[in-house]
Amino acid sequence: MEREFMKFHRLLISLLLTLGVSIAAGTSAAANQESAGGLQVVNQSLVTHNDEVFDLVLQLPGVVSNGDQITVTVHERVTSEEQFLASSRGANLGGVLASQRFSMADLRPDVWGVTNISFFVSDTEIGDIQLVQPGVYPMSIEMRTKGQDLVGRVITHIVRVGGSLTRRVPVVFIAQIRDFESADAAGSINSWFEVLRDHPSVPLSITSHPIFIGETSLPSLAPIFTDTKHEIIRNPFTPINEAALIDAGFGNEVASLLKMGSESLAAFGNLAPTTLWIGHGEADDAQVEVRWGRGIRELIVDPTSLSPMPEVNPRGPVEFISSESMFRGLVVDTLSERQPHDTPASEAQRLLAHLATIASTDQSDSLLTVDLTAGNRSPEFADIFLRGIEELDWIIPLKARDAVARPLLAGETQPRQHRLRVRLSSTDQNFSAYRDARRHLAAIRSMVRDEDAEDYEALDRELLLSLSSEVSTLTQIDLWESTVDLIRLQASLIDIPPDESIQLTSQKASVPFSFQNRAGIPLRVELRIIGERVTVEDFDDGESTTLVLEPGVTTHRFRLRALGSGSFPVSIELHSPDGGILVGRAQAALRATTPTGVGLGLTIGAAVFLASWWLLDTRKRKNRHL
Numbered sequence: 001m002e003r004e005f006m007k008f009h010r011l012l013i014s015l016l017l018t019l020g021v022s023i024a025a026g027t028s029a030a031a032n033q034e035s036a037g038g039l040q041v042v043n044q045s046l047v048t049h050n051d052e053v054f055d056l057v058l059q060l061p062g063v064v065s066n067g068d069q070i071t072v073t074v075h076e077r078v079t080s081e082e083q084f085l086a087s088s089r090g091a092n093l094g095g096v097l098a099s100q101r102f103s104m105a106d107l108r109p110d111v112w113g114v115t116n117i118s119f120f121v122s123d124t125e126i127g128d129i130q131l132v133q134p135g136v137y138p139m140s141i142e143m144r145t146k147g148q149d150l151v152g153r154v155i156t157h158i159v160r161v162g163g164s165l166t167r168r169v170p171v172v173f174i175a176q177i178r179d180f181e182s183a184d185a186a187g188s189i190n191s192w193f194e195v196l197r198d199h200p201s202v203p204l205s206i207t208s209h210p211i212f213i214g215e216t217s218l219p220s221l222a223p224i225f226t227d228t229k230h231e232i233i234r235n236p237f238t239p240i241n242e243a244a245l246i247d248a249g250f251g252n253e254v255a256s257l258l259k260m261g262s263e264s265l266a267a268f269g270n271l272a273p274t275t276l277w278i279g280h281g282e283a284d285d286a287q288v289e290v291r292w293g294r295g296i297r298e299l300i301v302d303p304t305s306l307s308p309m310p311e312v313n314p315r316g317p318v319e320f321i322s323s324e325s326m327f328r329g330l331v332v333d334t335l336s337e338r339q340p341h342d343t344p345a346s347e348a349q350r351l352l353a354h355l356a357t358i359a360s361t362d363q364s365d366s367l368l369t370v371d372l373t374a375g376n377r378s379p380e381f382a383d384i385f386l387r388g389i390e391e392l393d394w395i396i397p398l399k400a401r402d403a404v405a406r407p408l409l410a411g412e413t414q415p416r417q418h419r420l421r422v423r424l425s426s427t428d429q430n431f432s433a434y435r436d437a438r439r440h441l442a443a444i445r446s447m448v449r450d451e452d453a454e455d456y457e458a459l460d461r462e463l464l465l466s467l468s469s470e471v472s473t474l475t476q477i478d479l480w481e482s483t484v485d486l487i488r489l490q491a492s493l494i495d496i497p498p499d500e501s502i503q504l505t506s507q508k509a510s511v512p513f514s515f516q517n518r519a520g521i522p523l524r525v526e527l528r529i530i531g532e533r534v535t536v537e538d539f540d541d542g543e544s545t546t547l548v549l550e551p552g553v554t555t556h557r558f559r560l561r562a563l564g565s566g567s568f569p570v571s572i573e574l575h576s577p578d579g580g581i582l583v584g585r586a587q588a589a590l591r592a593t594t595p596t597g598v599g600l601g602l603t604i605g606a607a608v609f610l611a612s613w614w615l616l617d618t619r620k621r622k623n624r625h626l
Contacts, residue, residue, distance in 0.1 A: 036341035037061055037152020039143050042114065043345045046352060046388035047159045054121050054129070054158060058141065059343075060113040066104050067146025072117065073099040074158065077135035084357040087138040088336050088350060090155050094138065098129045121160065131160045136357045154341060157353035161392065169359040170396045172330060172403045173389075174300060175372045175382065176280045177208040178239075189213060191379035193224050199386040203229035204372070205300075205400035207278050210264035211238040211465070225269035231399055232269040233278050237261040238468035243286035245467060246293075248431050253467055258294070273298075273401050279305055280371070285322045285422045292325040298404040299329035300369060306331070307421035315366040316409040319417040329404050330369045331418070344378055348385035352392065359394035367403060429473070433480035437463055440487040443580030447491075452521045459483060487581070493518040494525065494549065496574055496584035502560070504592045508537070510557045513572070517549040524548055524577050527556075531570035533563040534590055546577055562592035 038061030048054045058070070076094035078084045086092035102117065109115040119128040131137060137158040143151040177192045189212060196204065213221070236242070236257035245254050265271060275297040279287070283305040288296070299320055303309050306320075313331050320327040336354045338347055351370070358366060372382045389395055408415035441463065445456050465471075466479050495516040502511055517523055528544040529536050537559040539545045547556060570590045574583040 035152060036154045036339075037143065037150075039141065039152035039154050040341055040343050041141070041154060041156050041346040041349070042343050044156060044349055045158075046349065046384070047161045047356075047391045048121050048131075050131075050160075050162045051120075051122050051127075054119045056117045056119075056139075056141075056156075057345075058115050058117065060107075060109050060115060060143070061151060062113065064104060064109065064113060065145070068104050068151065069144050069146070070102045070107060070115075070117070071099065071140075071142045071144070072102070072119075073140040073142075074129050074131075075138040075140065077131075077133060077137045077160075078357055078361070080361050081354075081357055084136060084157075084354060085336060087157070088155055088339075088354075090140070090153065093140060093155075097131070097137070100128070121158070129158075131158070134160050134162050134165075135360050136160075136353050152341075154346070156346060156349055159353050159356045159388075159392065161356075161394070165359060165394055166363075167359075167365075168394055168396045169355065169362070170367045170398050170403065170406075171355065171389075172205065172300070172367070172369045172398050172400050173202060173372055173386075174205045174207070174278055174280075174332070174369065174400065176278075177206060177373070178212045188379065192382070193221055195379050195383045195386065196228065196230055197224040198383065199390065200228035200230075202386050202389050202397045203231065203399045205231050205233060205272060205276075205278060206269075207233045207235060207280055208265070209235050209238050210261055211468070211470075222268040229397075229399065230269060231272040231401065232265050233272050233276060233400075234258070234262045234265065234274060237264060238465055239470055240467055241469045243290045244429065246290045247286075248429070250431075250467065253464060256464060257467070276300075276401060276404065278400070280373075281305070283420065285420045288320070288322050288327060288420055289324060292322070292327075297327055298401075299327045300332065300400060300404070301329065301420070302332050302371075303334065305421055306418045310418065314409055314416055314418070315364075315368055317367070317404055317406050318409050319415050321417055321419045323422070328408065330367070330400070332369045332371050332374070334374070335368075335370065338375055344381035345384050347377070348381050348388065351385055352388040355389075355395055356392060359392075367398075367406060369403070433477055433484075434463070434466070437480040437483040439580050440484050443576035443578055444487045444490060446576050446578040446580070447523045447525065449522060449524075459486075490519060491576075491581060491583045494523060494574060494583050496572060496586045497588075498586060500586075501589045501591060502570065504560065504562050504590065507592075508559055508561050511560050512555050512557045514553055514555040515547070515549050515574070516553045517551050520551055522548055522550050525583055526575040526577050526579070528573040528575065529558070529560075529570060530573065531568060531590060533568050533592075534570055535561050535563065537561055560590075562590065565592045567591045 038059075040059040041056065042059045043055070043057035045052075045054045045056075056072070074097045075087070076097055078087055078094070083092050083094070087094070100119075107115040107117070121127050121129050121131055123130065123132045137160060139156050139158055140153065141156065142153045145151060175192070177189060179189070196206070236254070237260040238257065240254065240257060242254055245251075262271065274295050277288075277291055277296045277298070278300040279302060281302050281304065283299060283301040288299060301320070303313050310331070313333050315333065317328055317330060320329055336350050339350075342350075355368070355370075358368070372385065389397065411417065441456065441460060445453060445460070448456065462479065463483065466476050495518070497514055504511075513527075515525075525547055526544055527547050529539070530543055536543065536545075539558070547554070567589055570588045572586045572588055574585075575581070576583060
């Protein structure tokens with residue numbers, strides 16, 4: 001009986017321990033969901049060496065009382081990437097290495113609620129925090145009231161460096177510099193270029209479009225890229241849906257925008273190879289297929305561009321399969337996620353700590369790709385992060401052009417392959433108004449001299465840029481239709497003679513035609529005189545010639561030949577020299593009142609016949625009288 005009781009007692013203790021573990025796990029999970037309560041890390045030491053001070057700058061919540069306390073706890077270093085990700089969420093933090101509590105009197109925050117905390121880090125007991133080994137150590141920061149009610153909690157990490165690792169992790173850094181609908185887009189773009197200038201030793205593969213930078217700014221930006229390792233991906237002058245435009249038959253427009261973009265980008269930086277393209281979320285089967293046609297062979301794509309999305313992103317070069325082609329390239333690694341309480345400094349530190357964790361714990365031959373602008377990250381974030389990369393010698397930054405050329409990751413029987421996603425075609429946009437505008441612009445351009453074409457060249461550029469994916473459909477249609485209306489109005493400034501009668505008193509005659517040009521500049525037009533029984537001997541083809549109409553009234557004389565007598569209609573038309581538009585038309589009635597060559601021949605023939613008949617008849621009469 002006693003043994004049974006002891007057995008039951010041990011079972012009860014086991015159940016209680018299990019329950020305790022469950023409660024602890026539940027508490028940890030709950031902590032994972034706890035709010036930061038307005039507590040933020042606004043700055044900290046990016047990396048820390050042995051026997052060095054670790055600085056932490058906190059933004060306290062708006063309302064602070066004297067009894068509030070801050071507790072900083074440092075946990076054992078993480079041993080895997082999975083543990084790091086869990087620790088970032090406040091879970092699986094590991095054992096406690098050090099913990100200190102600070103009162104508001106100790107912290108003495110300023111009027112903005114900002115306070116500084118410093119620790120001496122050493123591998124001996126003399127330090128405030130003893131960190132023996134290099135690695136990444138989670139740090140929990142809690143704020144509680146005097147009654148120990150939790151106000152907020154945030155997690156950051158100490159990156160303790162020193163010593164040497166068996167391998168350094170190669171990382172490709174990419175960035176997309178553009179207008180992210182910011183209230184101060186120009187200021188944001190300038191801030192990005194300041195980041196590039198301040199970190200010349202960390203190569204960035206940059207995607208941008210000159211339309212966001214401004215052509216006038218390009219020459220002044222050139223010194224930023226002097227003696228840097230950055231490379232610029234070749235792109236159109238403005239963002240476009242390249243696949244949709246190619247499908248719509250606008251290959252010339254795409255080529256022009258690409259040429260404009262590459263020439264502008266080359267003015268201030270080193271261009272990446274013509275074979276490399278970075279998708280930044282735009283890559284899919286259709287987009288890469290049209291780029292294959294212009295020589296793209298290497299890609300850097302987001303995991304969302306793959307179908308299916310990989311459960312674990314490949315960390316190294318792989319093959320990408322589209323419907324008809326095959327590429328090689330890299331997949332962007334998402335790494336740790338942004339958290340609601342993040343500042344640029346705390347997000348940069350978490351990403352840096354994540355890379356440090358991979359470098360210090362992952363023994364595989366990884367090659368990572370990091371997008372510094374993913375999620376609209378700010379220039380301030382990038383500046384802090386790149387400062388950390390410069391201090392963290394566990395990382396080898398690579399240019400994208402060099403990284404994609406590394407050996408492919410191995411699959412089961414062949415290099416690892418991923419298929420690109422297929423999206424619904426976006427070629428259903430109606431470009432008929434654009435084509436109409438292009439036709440009218442080409443027509444008016446053929447009418448004016450080169451020295452008078454400045455405004456039309458500018459309009460040509462506006463039409464080209466209107467194909468940008470940044471321009472709304474309504475704005476596009478408004479520009480295209482306005483272009484047609486403008487050119488029709490300008491063409492109407494040429495007056496053609498009104499309907500009239502043309503009188504020919506001989507088979508051939510020189511007839512004057514007067515035209516009025518109210519445009520203020522000389523205009524070229526093609527004159528056509530069309531009639532079934534008339535030709536113009538001055539016209540090469542008998543029907544048309546090119547005229548230059550000076551401002552005012554211009555009169556030209558042309559020799560008309562009638563092919564018959566009587567009255568018949570003649571059409572007088574003015575066209576643009578390229579035949580694109582009809583400038584004006586008038587109808588005239590041609591009256592030929594004299595015999596033509598054929599009529600005269602018939603008349604003479606009839607007279608000869610009558611004379612011969614009269615002569616024969618006279619002779620017969622004389623013979624009868626005899």
